[in-house]
Amino acid sequence: xxxxxxxxxxxxxxxxxxxxxxxxxxxxxxxxxxxxxxxxxxxxxxxxxxxxxxxxxxxxxxxxxxxxxxxxxxxxxxxxxxxxxxxxxxxxxxxxxxxxxxxxxxxxxxxxxxxxxxxxxxxxxxxxxxxxxxxxxxxxxxxxxxxxxxxxxxxxxxxxxxxxxxxxxxxxxxxxxxxxxxxxxxxxxxxxxxxxxxxxxxxxxxxxxxxxxxxxxxxxxxxxxxxxxxxxxxxxxxxxxxxxxxxxxxxxxxxxxxxxxxxxxxxxxxxxxxxxxxxxxxxxxxxxxxxxxxxxxxxxxxxxxxxxxxxxxxxxxxxxxxxxxxxxxxxxxxxxxxxxxxxxxxxxxxxxxxxxxxxxxxxxxxx
Amino acid sequence: xxxxxxxxxxxxxxxxxxxxxxxxxxxxxxxxxxxxxxxxxxxxxxxxxxxxxxxxxxxxxxxxxxxxxxxxxxxxxxxxxxxxxxxxxxxxxxxxxxxxxxxxxxxxxxxxxxxxxxxxxxxxxxxxxxxxxxxxxxxxxxxxxxxxxxxxxxxxxxxxxxxxxxxxxxxxxxxxxxxxxxxxxxxxxxxxxxxxxxxxxxxxxxxxxxxxxxxxxxxxxxxxxxxxxxxxxxxxxxxxxxxxxxxxxxxxxxxxxxxxxxxxxxxxxxxxxxxxxxxxxxxxxxxxxxxxxxxxxxxxxxxxxxxxxxxxxxxxxxxxxxxxxxxxxxxxxxxxxxxxxxxxxxxxxxxxxxxxxxxxxxxxxxx
Numbered sequence: 001x002x003x004x005x006x007x008x009x010x011x012x013x014x015x016x017x018x019x020x021x022x023x024x025x026x027x028x029x030x031x032x033x034x035x036x037x038x039x040x041x042x043x044x045x046x047x048x049x050x051x052x053x054x055x056x057x058x059x060x061x062x063x064x065x066x067x068x069x070x071x072x073x074x075x076x077x078x079x080x081x082x083x084x085x086x087x088x089x090x091x092x093x094x095x096x097x098x099x100x101x102x103x104x105x106x107x108x109x110x111x112x113x114x115x116x117x118x119x120x121x122x123x124x125x126x127x128x129x130x131x132x133x134x135x136x137x138x139x140x141x142x143x144x145x146x147x148x149x150x151x152x153x154x155x156x157x158x159x160x161x162x163x164x165x166x167x168x169x170x171x172x173x174x175x176x177x178x179x180x181x182x183x184x185x186x187x188x189x190x191x192x193x194x195x196x197x198x199x200x201x202x203x204x205x206x207x208x209x210x211x212x213x214x215x216x217x218x219x220x221x222x223x224x225x226x227x228x229x230x231x232x233x234x235x236x237x238x239x240x241x242x243x244x245x246x247x248x249x250x251x252x253x254x255x256x257x258x259x260x261x262x263x264x265x266x267x268x269x270x271x272x273x274x275x276x277x278x279x280x281x282x283x284x285x286x287x288x289x290x291x292x293x294x295x296x297x298x299x300x301x302x303x304x305x306x307x308x309x310x311x312x313x314x315x316x317x318x319x320x321x322x323x324x325x326x327x328x329x330x331x332x333x334x335x336x337x338x339x340x341x342x343x344x345x346x347x348x349x350x351x352x353x354x355x356x357x358x359x360x361x362x363x364x365x366x367x
Numbered sequence: 368x369x370x371x372x373x374x375x376x377x378x379x380x381x382x383x384x385x386x387x388x389x390x391x392x393x394x395x396x397x398x399x400x401x402x403x404x405x406x407x408x409x410x411x412x413x414x415x416x417x418x419x420x421x422x423x424x425x426x427x428x429x430x431x432x433x434x435x436x437x438x439x440x441x442x443x444x445x446x447x448x449x450x451x452x453x454x455x456x457x458x459x460x461x462x463x464x465x466x467x468x469x470x471x472x473x474x475x476x477x478x479x480x481x482x483x484x485x486x487x488x489x490x491x492x493x494x495x496x497x498x499x500x501x502x503x504x505x506x507x508x509x510x511x512x513x514x515x516x517x518x519x520x521x522x523x524x525x526x527x528x529x530x531x532x533x534x535x536x537x538x539x540x541x542x543x544x545x546x547x548x549x550x551x552x553x554x555x556x557x558x559x560x561x562x563x564x565x566x567x568x569x570x571x572x573x574x575x576x577x578x579x580x581x582x583x584x585x586x587x588x589x590x591x592x593x594x595x596x597x598x599x600x601x602x603x604x605x606x607x608x609x610x611x612x613x614x615x616x617x618x619x620x621x622x623x624x625x626x627x628x629x630x631x632x633x634x635x636x637x638x639x640x641x642x643x644x645x646x647x648x649x650x651x652x653x654x655x656x657x658x659x660x661x662x663x664x665x666x667x668x669x670x671x672x673x674x675x676x677x678x679x680x681x682x683x684x685x686x687x688x689x690x691x692x693x694x695x696x697x698x699x700x701x702x703x704x705x706x707x708x709x710x711x712x713x714x715x716x717x718x719x720x721x722x723x724x725x726x727x728x729x730x731x732x733x734x
Contacts, residue, residue, distance in 0.1 A: 080454065084447045091518035119486075122513060122524045122606075146489060151458040157489045158525060239489075 001025065002224050006141065006231040008161060008238060015141055015165040015227045017220060022129070022168040023054050027062035033163055035125040038097035039066040040090050042113040043104040044073035047131055050174065055104065055129075066102075067093045071112065075264050078108050078147045080156055086116045094120075100163075101126035106179075107139035107269065111154070114145030118160030127164040132175060133183020133219070134270060136167040137190070137226035142234040142245075153256055159239050167227070169219040177306065180214050182270025184305050185251075189277060190226045192298060193247045194233075196343035198225045203297065206304035214305055246347050250337040251277030254360070260322035261314045274307035275363065282359035283351060284339040294341055315367060316360035320353070368392065369591050373508065373598040375528060375605060382508060382532040382594045384587060389496070389535040390421050394429035400530055402492040405464035406433040407457050409480040410471040411440040414498055417541065422471065422496075433469075434460045438479065442631050445475050445514045447523055453483045467492040467530075473499035473546075474506035474636065478521070481512030485527030494531040499542060500550020500586070501637060503534040504557070504593035505615075509601040520623055526606050534594070536586040544673065547581050549637025551672050552618075556644060557593045559665060560614050561600075563710035565592045570664065573671035581672055613714050617704040618644030621727070627689040628681045641674040642730065649726035650718060651706040661708055682734060683727035687720070 001018030016029060030039075039059055043052075048070055059066050069089055071077040093099060103113030103126060110128050117126035128140035146157020172180065184202075191199030201221075207213045230248070237244035255276025259267055267275065281295040303309050311319075334356075335349050368385030383396060397406075406426055410419075415437055426433050436456055438444040460466060470480030470493060477495050484493035495507035513524020539547065551569075558566030568588075574580045597615070604611035622643025626634055634642065648662040670676050678686075701723075702716045 080451045084451065087447065087523050088516060088518075091516045091522055094518075119523045119525065121522060122511070122526055144489070149455060149458045151455075151461075155458055155488060156454050156486045158486065159489055 002220070004224065004227050004231050006161075006165075007235040011161045013161060013163050013165065015167065015231060017136075017167045017169065017223050017227060019220060020168065020170050021166070022051065022170070023058060026055070026129075026166060027058040027064075029164060029166065030059070030064060030127065031062045033125075033127075035127065035163055036098035036100035037064055038093065038099045039064050039102050040093055040099055041066055041068040041102045041104050042086060042109055042116065043068060043070055044077075044109060045070050046073055047105050047109075051104075051131070051171070055102075065097070071109070073105075073108075075108055075148065078112050080147055080149070083112060083115055083119070083147050086112070087120055090116065090120050100124055102129060103127070103140070103162075104129045104131065106130065106132035106135045110135050110140050111144070111146050111157070114143070114160055114162065115147055115157050118145055118158040123160060125163045127166060128162045129166045129168070131171040133172055133180055133222075134186055135183075136169070136172070136219075136223045137183055138186040138230065140165050140167065141227055141230045143238070153260070161238075165227075167223050169223060172219050177211060177214065178268070181211070181305050181307050182268050184214060185270035185274040185277070185302075185307055187222050187226055188298070188301055188305075189248075189250050189273065190229050192277065192339065192342055193250050193337070193345045194229045194343060195225060198222075199301070199342050202301050206301055208304060211304070211306035243347060246335070247337050247345050250339075250345050251280050253334070253336055254279045254319070254356075257319045257322045258311060258314065261318040266312075266314060267308070271308050274302050274309070275311055278302065278309060279356075279359045279363050280336060281339050282362055283336060283355055286355050286359060287338065287348070287351075289346070289348075290339045290341060294339065297342070298339075309363075311360070311364040313367065314364070316357055316364055319360055320357065369587070371591065371594050371598050373528075373532075374602040378528045380528060380530050380532065382534065382598060384503075384534045384536065384590050384594060386587060387535065387537050388533070389418065389537070390425060393422070393496075393533060394425040394431075396531060396533065397426070397431060397494065398429045400492075402494065402530055403465035403467035404431055405460070405466045406431050406469050407460055407466055408433055408435040408469045408471050409453060409476055409483065410435060410437055411444075411476060412437050413440055414472050414476075418471075418498070418538070422469075432464070438476070440472075440475075442475055442515065445479050447514055447516070450479060450483055450486075450514050453479070454487055457483065457487050467494070469494050469496060470507070470529075471496045471498065473497065473502045477502050477507045478511070478513050478524070481510070481527055481529065482514055482524050485512055485525040490527060492530045494533060495529045496533045496535070498538040500539055500547055500589075501553055502550075503536070503539070503586075503590045504550055505553040505597065507532050507534065508594055508597045510605070520627065528605075532594075534590050536590060539586050544578060544581065545635070548578070548672050548674050549635050551581060552637035552641040552644070552669075552674055554589050554593055555665070555668055555672075556615075556617050556640065557596050559644065559706065559709055560617050560704070560712045561596045561710060562592060565589070566668070566709050569668050573668055575671055578671070578673035610714060613702070614704050614712050617706075617712050618642075618647050620701070620703055621646045621686070621723075624686045624689045625678060625681065628685040633679075633681060634675070638675050641669050641676070642678055645669065645676060646723075646726045646730050647703060648706055649729055650703060650722055653722050653726060654705065654715070654718075656713070656715075657706045657708060661706065664709070665706075676730075678727070678731040680734065681731070683724055683731055686727055687724065
């Protein structure tokens with residue numbers, strides 16, 4: 001088991017990573033933190049079926065009551081309507097208790113449950129128990145909570161830190177390949193922006209011919225390395241005001257636009273981010289910031305995982321169109337995180353539209 | 368014109384108080400703060416009819432575009448549903464603009480609009496332009512935003528500071544007596560908790576026989592004195608975690624319960640707070656914390672304004688019942704702000720229920 005501290009003065013918390021720790025360690029951590037005597041657990045049916053017994057056992061041993069609510073396992077659950085329903089449900093549960101929230105699931109659950117905890121009574125404590133690679137390496141850490149509006153992803157939300165991030169990598173064993181891949185896109189991102197050693201590890205482990213190698217990766221190592229990077233960046237720039245945190249968006253500006261242009265159906269988050277990173281690499285190469293070979297190394301690792309490397313059935317025009325709705329655009333200006341070399345990226349503003357279009361066209365298969 | 372600075376590191380802001388300053392000064396303040404080029408104004412129809420022209424003139428002079436949305440002039444507008452509707456409206460307005468929010472109205476508008484600003488894009492800037500005594504002396508300052516749930520007032524919300532509090536006391540001239548009275552309850556509260564001079568002023572100006580004296584008060588003085596106290600307290604304890612801010616709740620624990628037990632119809636906020644303060648005085652006297660004469664002085668000032676001094680048509684039982692839903696109760700413990708002398712209060716926990724019941728009974732007229 002490994003513990004990483006995220007330093008944020010009185011909002012500091014631990015990220016705990018290990019295998020099989022839900023059963024053996026969670027209760028003790030919650031007891032020590034003294035978050036409350038009643039847990040309002042937000043999860044989905046898949047997770048409930050698999051893990052409710054283990055979680056409820058851990059809570060009972062710690063004398064914590066609980067109520068477990070499920071939401072559909074879909075990005076559609078990240079809505080204001082779902083959040084409002086949960087808040088009302090929480091208020092009903094809260095009578096004469098000291099209640100806290102547990103986000104028990106992937107990125108959708110984490111973002112939604114964190115938002116609910118941030119709003120209820122102007123903020124009650126919550127714990128993130130991520131059950132996917134994406135949640136454990138990225139979304140459960142750092143306090144970005146929120147829901148989507150029809151006008152764009154994460155347009156309503158709050159910066160609100162959890163009191164505990166608890167990542168049991170045993171959850172990852174039962175995930176299917178597509179889900180693991182989606183999370184690996186973020187792992188690759190961490191390698192690119194900050195950790196050449198992590199990138200080298202992925203490159204070394206990867207195979208060209210089949211993708212099952214990704215199930216054999218050392219996830220305790222991956223989750224720890226990514227968690228440490230994210231914890232460092234968040235502690236320097238909690239609210240993305242100082243420029244540091246922006247680099248976590250490598251591949252995300254175009255990635256979010258690809259997700260949106262595909263109506264959140266054609267590509268899942270990780271797949272869209274993989275494509276977004278490749279487009280960002282091409283823009284970097286066109287601007288002379290990085291070398292072609294670096295882009296090729298990244299493309300090879302992405303391809304080996306089975307993540308897409310070409311955009312299919314979405315036109316560059318549609319991506320550009322949705323692009324300007326993305327919240328990363330301030331007024332009419334754009335802002336991209338671009339590549340210099342593995343482990344080093346930089347924020348560049350006002351990229352000419354022609355370059356973005358051209359990079360998109362290069363990565364798009366003819367309709 | 369008077370400017371009070373509320374110190375909160377990078378979230379510091381000014382409280383500007385003056386007469387006729389909406390027309391002459393607002394534009395300059397907004398321009399200097401550079402909050403954005405598009406204002407999303409949340410107000411109600413009464414305010415719109417009276418002041419839209421002046422406000423829009425000030426914005427136009429500063430080259431700030433705007434969209435003005437009205438919500439019904441009622442506590443019912445402080446709902447999750449209204450907030451969600453406004454957020455969607457705001458997202459529609461936001462395309463390619465740098466948008467900020469203006470709360471233009473009384474306490475309901477301020478709480479609601481601040482909450483909307485806090486959530487949209489995880490927080491955009493907002494300005495508080497309070498148009499009632501209550502808003503100017505209290506609710507527009509300090510960043511407590513929120514909406515009500517059926518389970519209780521302000522159960523969903525955020526601590527989120529405005530970038531400017533702008534109080535034109537000329538707005539107060541057209542208010543009716545009941546609205547002024549409601550705000551004066553909070554002014555009396557400030558005198559009691561922190562400012563004997565302010566209390567003396569009210570005592571000196573008050574008349575026993577008629578209540579029109581309250582229209583002749585020096586509101587620039589009152590708003591400034593209350594604003595200075597609130598600014599100081601909020602800067603010491605922004606999120607009500609250190610005990611300082613709690614004293615602002617003098618009269619509010621019982622007051623909120625009275626409001627709720629009367630279904631928010633029998634008493635408005637100020638009336639309920641006046642009654643809550645009198646009950647808190649009685650509890651303080653019963654516990655030997657304060658002298659009977661002090662309670663009498665407070666009761667006399669409250670009576671002179673025309674605010675109620677006895678609870679009518681609500682039973683102590685109903686108040687106690689709603690009481691435990693109030694968010695100030697942590698688990699099963701209660702917490703009251705009690706009186707020592709004018710200008711000095713203290714926080715006391717675990718008051719025996721019998722004492723609360725007895726104080727309530729003393730202030731309740733037979734059904």
